[in-house]
Amino acid sequence: MAVYTQVSAEALADFLSGFNVGALVSAKGIAEGVENSNYLVDTDRDRFILTLYEKRVAAGDLPFFLDLLDHVAAKGLPVPPAVPDLQDRVIHELQGRPACLIRFLTGVSVSHPSAAQAEAAASALGRLHGAVGDFTGERPNTMGVEAWRPLFERCGRALDQIAPGLHDDLAEAIDHVVARWPGDALDRSVIHADLFPDNVLMLGEAVTGLIDFYFACTDIRAYDLAIMHTAWSFRGDGRGYDAGVGDALLRGYETHFPLSAAERAHFTTLASGACIRFALSRAWDWLNTPADALVTRKDPLAYMRRLHHYDPVLATRTA
Template sequence: MAVYTQVPAEALSAFLARYDVGELVSAKGIAEGVENSNYLVDTTRGRFILTLYEKRVDAGDLPYFMGLLDHLDAKGLSVPPAIKDREGIAIQTLEGRPACLIKFLSGVSLSHPTPAQAEAAARAMADMHIALADFPHDRPNSMGVDSWRPLFQRCGHSLDQIAPGLYDDLGAALDRILTAWPRTGFDRCAIHADLFPDNVLMLGDRVTGLIDFYFASTDIRIYDLAVMHSAWSFDACGATYHAEVGDALLRGYQSRFPLAPHETAAFPLLASGACIRFALSRAFDWLNTPADALVTRKDPLAYVRRLHHYERMSRIA
């Protein structure tokens, strides 16, 4: 979440008048994240999230995202569907951007999840995958394996501005991963593709919400778990692996959805791919984020360090 587009109070009040949500009391920009502009909105009838979709999110994909959230909500999962206005419309326009008013979920995201919290979150991911088994729509993964080489090339030798030798390091790892990447033989479904700790809301050890589905797509199901494992199992700089958290994630997921032997064998490779994906997207953002954006750039080297961990696991296996 972030703020790229400023919304005047007058424009927001007019926007809210389309809904049965009461009158505007306050709105505060949310600085975390890098994708969209987000506001915490309080009205006389409750609290909501306002999201304005920026250039990286294709407006044509929004019906897919909204349909997926409606599907999960109908199955009883704690997700934040878009609220429809009095005419039944969920996707609006505000300040020249596609925009949605979204259900607010209670809970907090975690900076340092415990093993018990990780286990609960992984169970929630598995429940999500089970609920999506009959989701009828398909969307290619815009940040999937076929995007990594082009993104690496767009960053180019500017990667060495982030760290000397980073271009060669990531280029060699990318070659290894793309050569070994599984193209067949793995279960595919709609996945979240970005289930970091800040996209899981919790109260104590209980999951109260899965949020921020704007990378959701059809891909290898266990790749979703690999993304989660790479995001949850390390300290913030990626230097220290917390095995107790990583093991809890795998245990929690498998309590609902056991891994097949070939999925277990491929897991370090899939996690290495997740690290490449986030190292490259963070590097691109690091090199291209507007100076005046209310957003915190994220360190791509934290994922390079994670990548080296999973590559060591692959060699040991």
């Protein structure tokens, strides 16, 4: 979550008047995250999240995301529904951006997950994959393997402004991992594709919410678990791999979806791909975040360090 687009109190109050949610009491921009503009909104009746979708989320994709949330909510998953207005619409426009008012879910995102919390969260991911088994919607992964090289080329030599040699290190990594990518050899599904600790709400060791589905897409199912593994098993700076957390993630997920021999064989490649994907998107955001945006930039080098954990060959070549 972040704030790129500013919304005045007057504009927000006028927006809320189209809903049966009460009167505006307060609103606060949320700096965490990097994708959309988000506000925590309190009315005299309840609490909500207002999301304005920035350029990375296409307005045409919103029906897919909202249909997906409705589908998995009907299966009992704790996901945040969009709130319809008085005309039963859930997709709106505010400040020139597509926008949704979303029901607030209780819980907190853990910054240093324990093994028990990781196991519970991965179990929820397994439940999610089970719930989408009969979901008919599809969406290509706009940040998938085919997108890495074009995004790398758009960043260009400016990557070396982040760290000397980052351009060549990423070029080497992309060549190495893409050549080993399993493609259609593994089962595919709708996946969350961004299940970081800050996208899981918890109370103690219980999962109370899965949020931010705006990268959800159709891709390799085990890739979703690999993304989670890279996000949960390290400190924020990409150092300090926690084997207890990493093992707990696999254990929790496999209570619903035991990994096949092929998925196990390709898992480090999938995790390496996740590292490339997030190193690239973080690098792009690092180089292109507006100076006046209320946003906490994420360090792309933290994902290069993770990459070296999963692929010692690259660690040797780029050390």
